[in-house]
Amino acid sequence: LKIGKLYGIGVGPGDPELLTFKAKRILEKVEVLLVPKSKMEKRSLALSIISGVVDKDWQILELLLPMIKDKEELQKHWQQAAKQVFDVLQQGKDAAFITLGDPTIYSTFTYLMKYVQNLEPEVQVEIVPGISAVNSISAWIKQPLAEGEESLVIIPAINEKDEIEKAIDQFDNIVLLKAGSQTNKVLEILEDKDLLDKGFYVSRCGFKDGFYTSNLKEIFNKKFDYLSTMIIKKGLGDGKK
Amino acid sequence: LKIGKLYGIGVGPGDPELLTFKAKRILEKVEVLLVPKSKMEKRSLALSIISGVVDKDWQILELLLPMIKDKEELQKHWQQAAKQVFDVLQQGKDAAFITLGDPTIYSTFTYLMKYVQNLEPEVQVEIVPGISAVNSISAWIKQPLAEGEESLVIIPAINEKDEIEKAIDQFDNIVLLKAGSQTNKVLEILEDKDLLDKGFYVSRCGFKDGFYTSNLKEIFNKKFDYLSTMIIKKGLGDGKK
Numbered sequence: 191l192k193i194g195k196l197y198g199i200g201v202g203p204g205d206p207e208l209l210t211f212k213a214k215r216i217l218e219k220v221e222v223l224l225v226p227k228s229k230m231e232k233r234s235l236a237l238s239i240i241s242g243v244v245d246k247d248w249q250i251l252e253l254l255l256p257m258i259k260d261k262e263e264l265q266k267h268w269q270q271a272a273k274q275v276f277d278v279l280q281q282g283k284d285a286a287f288i289t290l291g292d293p294t295i296y297s298t299f300t301y302l303m304k305y306v307q308n309l310e311p312e313v314q315v316e317i318v319p320g321i322s323a324v325n326s327i328s329a330w331i332k333q334p335l336a337e338g339e340e341s342l343v344i345i346p347a348i349n350e351k352d353e354i355e356k357a358i359d360q361f362d363n364i365v366l367l368k369a370g371s372q373t374n375k376v377l378e379i380l381e382d383k384d385l386l387d388k389g390f391y392v393s394r395c396g397f398k399d400g401f402y403t404s405n406l407k408e409i410f411n412k413k414f415d416y417l418s419t420m421i422i423k424k425g426l427g428d429g430k431k
Numbered sequence: 432l433k434i435g436k437l438y439g440i441g442v443g444p445g446d447p448e449l450l451t452f453k454a455k456r457i458l459e460k461v462e463v464l465l466v467p468k469s470k471m472e473k474r475s476l477a478l479s480i481i482s483g484v485v486d487k488d489w490q491i492l493e494l495l496l497p498m499i500k501d502k503e504e505l506q507k508h509w510q511q512a513a514k515q516v517f518d519v520l521q522q523g524k525d526a527a528f529i530t531l532g533d534p535t536i537y538s539t540f541t542y543l544m545k546y547v548q549n550l551e552p553e554v555q556v557e558i559v560p561g562i563s564a565v566n567s568i569s570a571w572i573k574q575p576l577a578e579g580e581e582s583l584v585i586i587p588a589i590n591e592k593d594e595i596e597k598a599i600d601q602f603d604n605i606v607l608l609k610a611g612s613q614t615n616k617v618l619e620i621l622e623d624k625d626l627l628d629k630g631f632y633v634s635r636c637g638f639k640d641g642f643y644t645s646n647l648k649e650i651f652n653k654k655f656d657y658l659s660t661m662i663i664k665k666g667l668g669d670g671k672k
Contacts, residue, residue: 200566207453210562211484215448243452292562294569294576301578317570319562321451321533325441328535329558335535337542341586341594343602348580353601360597361584 194222194279196306196313197286198293200320201236204396206243208321214244216318222278222285223248226271226298228257236288251278251285255298272305279306279313292322296346296367324365327395327419331402336363340425347372347420355379358422366420370413376420377410389422435463435520437547437554438527439534441561442477445637447484449562455485457559463519463526464489467539469498477529492519492526496539513546520547520554533563537587537608565606568636568660572643577604581666588613588661596620599663607661611654617661618651630663 197216202208217223217240225234237250253271258264278285293299294317303315324344328335336342340362345354347369357364358379366376373391380386386406393414394400403409438457443449458464458481466475478491494512499505519526534540535558544556565585569576577583581603586595588610598605599620607617614632621627627647634655635641644650 202451203560205453207456208451208560210443210449210451211455212446212448214452292566294566294574295583296577296579297575300575303573315573317573319444319449319566319570321560321562322566325533325535325560325563329560332544332556332558333535334538334541336537336585338537339587339589341584341590341598342536343582343584344577345582345602346580349582353582356601357582360601361586 191280191282193310193313194281194283194285196275196279196303196315197284198297198299198303198315198317199286199288200292200297200318200322201239201288201290202321203291203323203326204235204239205326206239208326209240209243210318210320213318213320217244217286217288218246220284220286221249222283223250224253224275224285224287224302225250226253226255226287226289228255234288236290239290240288249283251275253302268301268305271302272309275302275306276309276313289320290323292320293317294319295322295324323395323419327392327421330395331390331392331421333390333421333423335365335421347376351375351379358383358385358424362424364422366422368416368418369420370416370418373409373414373418373420374411377406380406380422385422385424388424388426389420391418391420393418395419432521432523434551434554435523435525437516437520437544437556438525439538439540439544439556439558440527440529441533441538441559441563442480442529442531443562444532444564444567445476445480446567447480449567450481450484451559451561454559454561458485458527458529459487460525461527462490462524464491465494465516465526465528465543466491467494467496467528467530469496475529477531480531481529490524492516494543509542509546512543513550516543516547517550517554530561531564533561534558535560536563536565564636564660568633568662571636572631572633572662574631574662574664576606576662588617592616592620599624599626603665605663607663609657609659610661611657611659614650614655614659614661615652618647621647621663626663626665629665629667630661632659632661634659636660
């Protein structure tokens with residue numbers, strides 16, 4: 191029996207129309223859908239995105255991948271998930287892991303891929319790129335992420351203050367991911383460097399209650415959703431609205 | 432007469448299957464296609480990507496945007512292009528500018544948008560994100576661009592050596608764009624920092640003659656295509672093939 195193929199499929203940032211034709215074709219073809227869940231009871235957002243677009247009665251395999259800090263505990267969950275996946279592939283079935291955004295940018299797919307390859311290095315893997323959240327945010331606020339010879343840094347806002355300062359000091363465009371709980375830390379850096387007029391705060395892009403602002407002063411001390419992003423554009427000119 | 436809407440549409444990295452459903456729907460709807468050309472005689476790659484997927488007889492407006500360094504001369508070309516586009520919009524027609532990859536990452540669309548908005552600030556603009564070349568490269572070589580709390584820097588390789596060194600010193604994952612003519616400069620930096628085993632060289636991803644290697648030592652002094660990318664992953668483990 192030929193071992194099945196493992197696909198990592200980016201389903202885009204949320205709008206089902208931002209799925210690619212390739213993602214749809216492969217999702218229609220595979221027998222098994224691998225759906226990551228951080229809590230077993232939570233409905234998968236990636237699954238709801240494709241449900242409206244791809245009409246197929248997959249065998250669904252839920253992988254419990256909790257967000258925990260204990261590395262040993264986490265590793266056990268990954269090994270368990272990889273074993274579940276490998277069992278399916280060994281039955282000769284192709285399986286697709288669906289991920290929000292793109293499978294190579296802050297996705298759990300690349301971890302799964304490595305754990306499965308540790309079990310069996312010969313497993314065939316194919317990654318289908320998807321529109322990442324960063325690109326949907328820049329499209330929404332109508333701002334280039336980078337132009338010409340400019341540099342672009344993408345960094346989770348949870349990083350230490352001095353790491354974020356270095357990024358802001360030395361590069362042209364800085365995207366701070368998961369900024370929700372880190373907002374004040376970043377705003378203080380921007381105030382120190384007189385850059386409060388060079389940025390955007392984007393919350394829940396793609397959702398009905400999403401919003402963005404370029405008036406960073408007004409968001410000091412406000413509480414925002416985890417799904418928030420800050421974009422600093424040091425070259426932002428007077429054309430900014 | 433209502434002024435037409437200006438769309439910036441990412442058509443993805445080259446494979447027509449990596450177009451999104453939204454891009455296709457809007458391309459089927461608009462009357463005018465805006466096709467950037469660096470030389471008037473060169474066939475547009477973005478146009479050839481959509482030609483096989485979207486069946487529509489557009490009015491095609493070619494915009495001559497040469498790659499020149501003289502800023503004043505370049506500005507004249509942009510103003511001319513913006514005027515051509517605005518003339519079409521004023522006829523009440525919607526127009527779509529098609530761009531390889533994504534319209535907010537190193538695309539000329541964001542320049543065009545600004546020049547058109549300078550002529551008439553009330554022009555409605557919509558950006559449809561596309562799969563960027565960077566994401567198609569990481570999918571091809573099956574490597575994460577960034578995981579967990581890692582940082583990611585994207586920087587054109589034409590930047591000064593010390594800029595590239597800073598990026599490599601301070602961040603986890605570094606993508607060097609348009610690396611073709613800059614290969615040796617980057618390789619010397621990597622050799623100095625003992626990082627020659629932590630990178631990938633990717634040439635003409637998506638083309639028939641495309642290739643990649645993780646053996647960076649073997650590419651010293653070789654000549655490569657402009658469409659080359661280097662990816663440095665400082666955390667690359669022994670799992671690398």
